[in-house]
Amino acid sequence: MKTRSFRAICVIALTGATAFAPNAWATTKAIRAGKIVAPDGKVLTNVVIVVDDDRITSIGPAAPPKDAEVIDLRNFTLIPGLIDLHTHMTYFWDGKPGTRPLGQPRRPAGVTTVLAAENARRTLETGVTTVRDLGAAAEIDLAMRDLINMGKMIGPRMFVAGQGIGAPRPDAAKPDYQQLAETRVATGSDWVKVYGSRGSFQSVDTTQTLTFEEMKAVVDAAHAKNRPVAIHSYGPSGVKDAVRAGADSIEHGIDLDDETIALMVKRGTVWVPTIDHNRYYVDAKDEFGFEPDTIPPLRDYIEKNLESTRRAFKAGVKIGMGSDAVYTMFGQNTRELGWFVKAGMTPAQALATATTIPATLLGHANELGALAPGYFADIVAVDGNPLEDVNVVIDRVVWVMKGGAVVVDRRASTPPDRRSAPKPSKPRTPSECSRWTIGSRSSWAPL
Numbered sequence: 072m073k074t075r076s077f078r079a080i081c082v083i084a085l086t087g088a089t090a091f092a093p094n095a096w097a098t099t100k101a102i103r104a105g106k107i108v109a110p111d112g113k114v115l116t117n118v119v120i121v122v123d124d125d126r127i128t129s130i131g132p133a134a135p136p137k138d139a140e141v142i143d144l145r146n147f148t149l150i151p152g153l154i155d156l157h158t159h160m161t162y163f164w165d166g167k168p169g170t171r172p173l174g175q176p177r178r179p180a181g182v183t184t185v186l187a188a189e190n191a192r193r194t195l196e197t198g199v200t201t202v203r204d205l206g207a208a209a210e211i212d213l214a215m216r217d218l219i220n221m222g223k224m225i226g227p228r229m230f231v232a233g234q235g236i237g238a239p240r241p242d243a244a245k246p247d248y249q250q251l252a253e254t255r256v257a258t259g260s261d262w263v264k265v266y267g268s269r270g271s272f273q274s275v276d277t278t279q280t281l282t283f284e285e286m287k288a289v290v291d292a293a294h295a296k297n298r299p300v301a302i303h304s305y306g307p308s309g310v311k312d313a314v315r316a317g318a319d320s321i322e323h324g325i326d327l328d329d330e331t332i333a334l335m336v337k338r339g340t341v342w343v344p345t346i347d348h349n350r351y352y353v354d355a356k357d358e359f360g361f362e363p364d365t366i367p368p369l370r371d372y373i374e375k376n377l378e379s380t381r382r383a384f385k386a387g388v389k390i391g392m393g394s395d396a397v398y399t400m401f402g403q404n405t406r407e408l409g410w411f412v413k414a415g416m417t418p419a420q421a422l423a424t425a426t427t428i429p430a431t432l433l434g435h436a437n438e439l440g441a442l443a444p445g446y447f448a449d450i451v452a453v454d455g456n457p458l459e460d461v462n463v464v465i466d467r468v469v470w471v472m473k474g475g476a477v478v479v480d481r482r483a484s485t486p487p488d489r490r491s492a493p494k495p496s497k498p499r500t501p502s503e504c505s506r507w508t509i510g511s512r513s514s515w516a517p518l
């Protein structure tokens with residue numbers, strides 16, 4: 072009881088601070104790290120990371136600055152905050168009996184915005200501190216992005232696409248694709264998302280739905296406004312046309328031919344294969360109510376998806392980690408990394424698909440995806456060696472800082488022999504509350 076009431080006080084205090092100034096709790100923080108994975112892939116031991124406001128200001132062997140708030144992570148390995156290149160944060164389902172994720176009654180956009188905050192928090196718990204959200208209705212993703220940046224919602228920083236551009240219904244007139252892209256940019260999307268083929272949820276239909284010319288009209292219009300483009304294609308012809316049209320990233324895809332792979336290498340196109348999302352649909356088939364005959368094709372798609380990833384990686388294509396998380400997949404955002412190791416990557420190479428490669432794709436290579444001075448203080452502590460076993464990243468995230476604020480802290484629930492600092496015995500001050508209350512699922516405050 073005592074703990075619960077204390078938590079309530081803490082959350083109120085934090086929310087109060089948030090309401091007036093996002094960085095009201097900002098002080099200099101000094102993180103004592105057991106090990107860190109440096110930008111060159113080397114592991115440094117016993118270093119201190121100094122964080123001022125939302126940025127890393129120094130990393131080195133020096134003692135913590137006087138008056139800094141010291142955070143003891145000496146029993147853990149620190150990696151950069153991870154980047155999930157493909158989410159649908161606004162797809163929310165509360166599991167209410169008698170309902171399924173698909174076909175829920177339509178909710179007002181404001182309601183969905185508040186509900187989707189849970190997806191954002193679950194994403195943070197996986198160590199993902201940045202997402203690219205590729206498709207949402209009613210600009211709810213823009214609202215979440217802005218609320219998170221204002222400090223009014225807890226979640227990863229979001230780069231968003233708004234409503235994706237796709238083919239019209241068969242009976243509708245052909246749209247002006249240039250204008251659709253310009254409207255997207257004018258509305259405030261950071262990215263333009265294009266649906267170049269069928270295929271989603273239990274359907275693995277690879278039929279291409281946009282022509283090369285239509286894709287190119289979108290890409291040219293978006294690039295003219297300095298916005299990058301992500302193109303969805305389940306099938307190989309759509310992937311090839313998307314690469315030729317100049318897409319910055321390709322989402323999904325199987326059976327990529329050698330010519331397409333070579334072109335991706337030449338143009339530097341990032342491929343986000345999203346292998347794990349079909350694993351999720353197989354696992355969640357009962358929740359969704361998928362017919363049994365949809366499952367073998369999903370499994371077949373996974374195999375082909377993995378095989379193309381193996382070939383593309385070997386050929387030198389830049390691969391990015393994207394979960395394609397929807398509904399109850401939030402919290403499983405990084406399981407894609409396991410498939411990447413199966414596809415032939417070392418754990419370090421897999422880690423790059425969620426750090427340096429996406430940071431570059433997002434145009435923020437100088438402030439995201441690495442532990443280095445000047446970068447955002449997006450830091451994840453894992454229990455184990457992530458360069459030996461990628462599952463350490465997937466399953467053993469114990470602590471997460473995003474933009475200098477501690478958003479997840481499970482240190483108290485790690486086994487005693489691995490526990491880092493003892494809990495403070497003195498009463499906690501509001502500035503410590505972010506460390507001790509935001510981390511546990513049960514203490515999330517409704518916003």
Ligand SMILES: [Zn+2]
Nearest residue numbers: 157159205395
């Ligand atoms: Zn998607």
